[in-house]
Amino acid sequence: MTTVETQVISGVGTSPKRPDGGLKVRGEFAFSSDLWADDMLWGATLRSPHPHARIRGIDITAAVALPGVYAVLTQEDVPGAKRYGLEIADQPVLAMDEVRYQGEPVAVVAADHPETARRAAARIAVDYEVLPAVTEASLGVLLRHVPVRAGDPAAKADVVVTGEYQVGMQDQAFLGPESGLAVPAEDGGIDLYVATQWLHVDQKQVAECLGLPADKVRLSLAGVGGAFGAREDLSMQVHASLLALHTGRPVKMVYGREESFFGHVHRHPAKMWYEHGATRDGKLVYVKAKIVLDGGAYASSSTAVAANAATLGIGPYEVPNVVMDASVYYTNNPPCGAMRGFGAVQACFAYESQMDKLALELGLDPVEVRLRNAMTTGSRMPTGQIVEGPAPVASLLTRVRSFPPPPSSSGDLREMPGGVSNTTHGEGVVRGIGYGIGIKNVAFSEGFDDYATARVRLEVIGGEPAVLVHTAAAEVGQGLVTVQAQIARTELGVERVTVATADTSVGSAAPPSPPRQTTRTGAAVGAARQAVRTELLARVGGARLDGGKVLSESGTVVADLAASIGDEPIEKTVEWRHRPTYPLDPVTGQGNAHVQYAFAAHRATVDVDLDLGLVRVVEIVTAQDVGKAVNPLAVEGQIHGGTAQGLGLALMEEIQIVDGVVRNPSFTDYLIPTILDMPPMKVDILEMADPHSPYGLRGVGEPPTISSTPAIVAAIRAATGKALTRVPVRPEHIVE
Amino acid sequence: MRLNCTVNGEPRQADDVWAGESLLYVLRERLGLPGSKNACEQGECGSCTVYMDGTPVCACLVAAGQAEGRDVVTVEGLADGPVQQAFLAAGAVQCGFCTPGLVVAVHDLLARDSAPTDPEIREALAGNLCRCTGYEKILDAVRIAAAS
Numbered sequence: 001m002t003t004v005e006t007q008v009i010s011g012v013g014t015s016p017k018r019p020d021g022g023l024k025v026r027g028e029f030a031f032s033s034d035l036w037a038d039d040m041l042w043g044a045t046l047r048s049p050h051p052h053a054r055i056r057g058i059d060i061t062a063a064v065a066l067p068g069v070y071a072v073l074t075q076e077d078v079p080g081a082k083r084y085g086l087e088i089a090d091q092p093v094l095a096m097d098e099v100r101y102q103g104e105p106v107a108v109v110a111a112d113h114p115e116t117a118r119r120a121a122a123r124i125a126v127d128y129e130v131l132p133a134v135t136e137a138s139l140g141v142l143l144r145h146v147p148v149r150a151g152d153p154a155a156k157a158d159v160v161v162t163g164e165y166q167v168g169m170q171d172q173a174f175l176g177p178e179s180g181l182a183v184p185a186e187d188g189g190i191d192l193y194v195a196t197q198w199l200h201v202d203q204k205q206v207a208e209c210l211g212l213p214a215d216k217v218r219l220s221l222a223g224v225g226g227a228f229g230a231r232e233d234l235s236m237q238v239h240a241s242l243l244a245l246h247t248g249r250p251v252k253m254v255y256g257r258e259e260s261f262f263g264h265v266h267r268h269p270a271k272m273w274y275e276h277g278a279t280r281d282g283k284l285v286y287v288k289a290k291i292v293l294d295g296g297a298y299a300s301s302s303t304a305v306a307a308n309a310a311t312l313g314i315g316p317y318e319v320p321n322v323v324m325d326a327s328v329y330y331t332n333n334p335p336c337g338a339m340r341g342f343g344a345v346q347a348c349f350a351y352e353s354q355m356d357k358l359a360l361e362l363g364l365d366p367v368e369v370r371l372r373n374a375m376t377t378g379s380r381m382p383t384g385q386i387v388e389g390p391a392p393v394a395s396l397l398t399r400v401r402s403f404p405p406p407p408s409s410s411g412d413l414r415e416m417p418g419g420v421s422n423t424t425h426g427e428g429v430v431r432g433i434g435y436g437i438g439i440k441n442v443a444f445s446e447g448f449d450d451y452a453t454a455r456v457r458l459e460v461i462g463g464e465p466a467v468l469v470h471t472a473a474a475e476v477g478q479g480l481v482t483v484q485a486q487i488a489r490t491e492l493g494v495e496r497v498t499v500a501t502a503d504t505s506v507g508s509a510a511p512p513s514p515p516r517q518t519t520r521t522g523a524a525v526g527a528a529r530q531a532v533r534t535e536l537l538a539r540v541g542g543a544r545l546d547g548g549k550v551l552s553e554s555g556t557v558v559a560d561l562a563a564s565i566g567d568e569p570i571e572k573t574v575e576w577r578h579r580p581t582y583p584l585d586p587v588t589g590q591g592n593a594h595v596q597y598a599f600a601a602h603r604a605t606v607d608v609d610l611d612l613g614l615v616r617v618v619e620i621v622t623a624q625d626v627g628k629a630v631n632p633l634a635v636e637g638q639i640h641g642g643t644a645q646g647l648g649l650a651l652m653e654e655i656q657i658v659d660g661v662v663r664n665p666s667f668t669d670y671l672i673p674t675i676l677d678m679p680p681m682k683v684d685i686l687e688m689a690d691p692h693s694p695y696g697l698r699g700v701g702e703p704p705t706i707s708s709t710p711a712i713v714a715a716i717r718a719a720t721g722k723a724l725t726r727v728p729v730r731p732e733h734i735v736e
Numbered sequence: 737m738r739l740n741c742t743v744n745g746e747p748r749q750a751d752d753v754w755a756g757e758s759l760l761y762v763l764r765e766r767l768g769l770p771g772s773k774n775a776c777e778q779g780e781c782g783s784c785t786v787y788m789d790g791t792p793v794c795a796c797l798v799a800a801g802q803a804e805g806r807d808v809v810t811v812e813g814l815a816d817g818p819v820q821q822a823f824l825a826a827g828a829v830q831c832g833f834c835t836p837g838l839v840v841a842v843h844d845l846l847a848r849d850s851a852p853t854d855p856e857i858r859e860a861l862a863g864n865l866c867r868c869t870g871y872e873k874i875l876d877a878v879r880i881a882a883a884s
């Protein structure tokens with residue numbers, strides 16, 4: 001595969017252009033769907049049309065008979081483990097005697113043209129006995145219940161507000177569909193080029209299902225067209241490998257958009273009941289909450305999502321008494337798992353709606369009531385964990401509040417609710433402002449051994465010192481390649497930094513999601529580079545490096561860097577671990593389960609057409625503490641993108657499911673924000689270094705997704721006076 | 737069927753094209769030009785935008801046969817100029833899957849209007865979805881490209 005080579009010209013804290021950017025703007029960057037091999041076949045997947053059915057038999061005769069078809073495989077052809085999963089191996093590679101959700105893979109086909117493969121799949125006759133489907137989480141089988149208890153469960157308060165809230169099922173909707181190329185190798189193994197978030201976890205699962213030793217399953221990261229959590233689980237990896245091993249030919253699989261909606265997990269839909277008790281001057285006394293998450297047919301990362309919902313579910317506030325129960329259930333709906341925000345999104349909509357309700361009840365400004373309860377460094381989470389890092393909750397709120405308000409409407413139709421549909425020229429349009437703030441854990445939790453490996457090599461190439469950085473971290477669009485090179489350059493002072501394509505020949509990078517990845521892999525690169533530096537300085541008796549020279553303590557030149565390396569390159573491989581986390585007590589939910597916390601606040605301004613229920617978001621202001629903005633341009637981009645996904649959840653994005661059947665698996669019917677839906681976004685970045693992280697790095701991509709949703713809904717409530725207890729908000733919720 | 741058309745200034749021929757194939761498929765899989773992307777196959781995302789006889793179209797919506805004898809320019813055929821440089825300078829590229837389609841769309845916008853207003857930019861790019869950037873840096877890129 002390609003190696004991305006670059007001359008990175010700046011270190012931590014500046015915004016060098018991305019090394020992969022030039023290829024991307026010219027259309028030359030190879031995404032996983034662009035791969036091509038001589039003699040390759042195309043794979044296609046037959047999926048269940050039913051949310052729940054018994055399979056009485058599968059007849060592949062007609063499919064095999066189609067000219068151009070090379071293989072038709074069912075579960076009988078899976079040589080190794082028949083099931084896989086991130087936390088629980090409960091998901092069949094191909095359905096066995098039962099299908100548990102609509103879209104579950106039943107058989108796979110390889111053919112010489114993608115259309116032939118699809119037609120062959122359609123000729124497979126599956127004899128289904130349709131069974132009743134469980135489509136309501138509370139009626140499903142319990143997968144995990146996470147209680148959290150703090151203080152007095154019977155605490156009483158002067159002022160009490162209650163509410164019931166719902167969040168619909170959101171899709172990650174990355175643009176580059178699931179895809180990859182599996183190439184059979186001479187040693188009987190497989191070389192798999194794939195777009196994923198987590199190479200080593202993929203490798204382990206694929207090897208088990210293929211019944212091969214791990215070293216015969218070699219994964220390389222192909223260009224990733226966005227991820228947002230949806231590439232933590234396997235999709236086509238095992239299927240393409242099975243077909244390739246079976247046919248002895250390279251097999252490419254590329255999902256279309258419709259199939260992509262069935263090809264990955266979604267954000268858990270939630271129903272939430274909250275009761276907040278406070279004193280008359282607005283200090284929270286207690287919160288009682290029950291969160292019910294629909295996990296869908298298979299576990300994926302549901303148990304961790306439920307833990308996040310429980311432990312982060314009262315928000316960034318000091319609350320002495322907490323009774324929290326978060327549960328996730330198996331149903332026959334599509335499986336849910338990781339999506340940006342990971343369990344913190346749903347609860348934030350509920351607790352922030354409650355804070356607004358409390359403010360209204362007390363006659364207080366919504367920001368004021370939040371300030372009176374804002375957590376700070378040293379605050380105790382309901383789990384008993386003390387927040388040790390920066391927690392600038394109050395500061396973030398006052399920052400977004402103090403931005404000047406956006407100008408009033410220009411009258412341009414394109415800036416009206418309804419836009420060029422010409423539904424209003426301003427009559428019936430009311431403006432509203434709302435606030436939201438959220439809390440997110442960074443990195444894995446509950447004792448998960450979360451580490452990253454990096455190899456850094458310092459050598460002389462063509463007379464110049466050069467650094468090669470090699471990790472297994474997945475560049476999924478967040479600019480990680482740039483950041484790795486920046487970090488390597490910062491301490492070695494070498495202009496020429498090459499970041500090799502991620503593959504499974506180095507240790508795990510273990511980071512499914514971008515924010516965690518920058519932190520952890522960045523830390524590993526930093527540590528490996530430190531080790532290289534230490535050895536080099538020891539070799540020639542220098543004290544520091546600058547401008548390609550080795551200097552003494554006093555700054556005199558001891559040696560030339562290239563000369564000190566000579567023909568003895570220095571190579572160091574380092575594993576970097578976060579400080580350990582611990583499991584939650586299964587009864588009280590007490591425990592230091594998280595590594596770090598991150599916060600973002602939003603202020604949203606909206607115009608609402610009261611007659612038609614149409615909303616236009618006029619402006620969004622975000623304030624976020626990022627620890628250290630390694631690359632400010634990329635940090636802003638992450639904040640913008642996360643905020644946009646929160647806007648989508650607030651106003652338009654929902655996978656609609658009726659009786660277990662997805663009704664809108666297309667970009668025509670599942671709407672994501674366009675450039676016309678997005679308002680100007682102002683971003684205020686705080687950099688409060690985290691004492692537990694090299695360079696003070698903190699996750700960037702997730703917090704902004706969490707609080708933009710409640711801020712927008714609060715703004716609509718302010719404009720309309722409606723209760724709005726469900727997202728996405730639909731026009732009929734406003735006009736009803 | 738056999739398809740003849742001009743792609744990026746050169747006459748090209750594709751054989752054994754199945755009638756149901758789109759121009760996008762022919763470009764990507766038969767002519768070795770995978771720069772145009774496929775993210776929806778139904779005209780919603782703009783990732784597949786190419787010029788056909790000078791007009792931007794969604795290549796996924798053009799049946800291969802409709803391209804017979806036409807002049808097609810893809811992202812690979814555009815000179816690496818101010819639009820591409822502005823996308824890099826503005827930080828408008830994250831995963832980059834939307835980028836080729838946007839580069840063509842912005843190239844077309846600025847050819848028609850060298851100094852578009854923000855509402856005009858938004859209107860012109862309303863058919864190009866991006867899931868990563870929230871579009872803010874894409875607007876910056878268009879402003880930078882227009883100014884250069």
Ligand code: FES
Binds near residue numbers: 773777782
């Ligand atoms: S792939 Fe053509 S518009 Fe989406």
Ligand code: FES
Binds near residue numbers: 225832834866
């Ligand atoms: S940069 Fe990823 S879709 Fe636009």
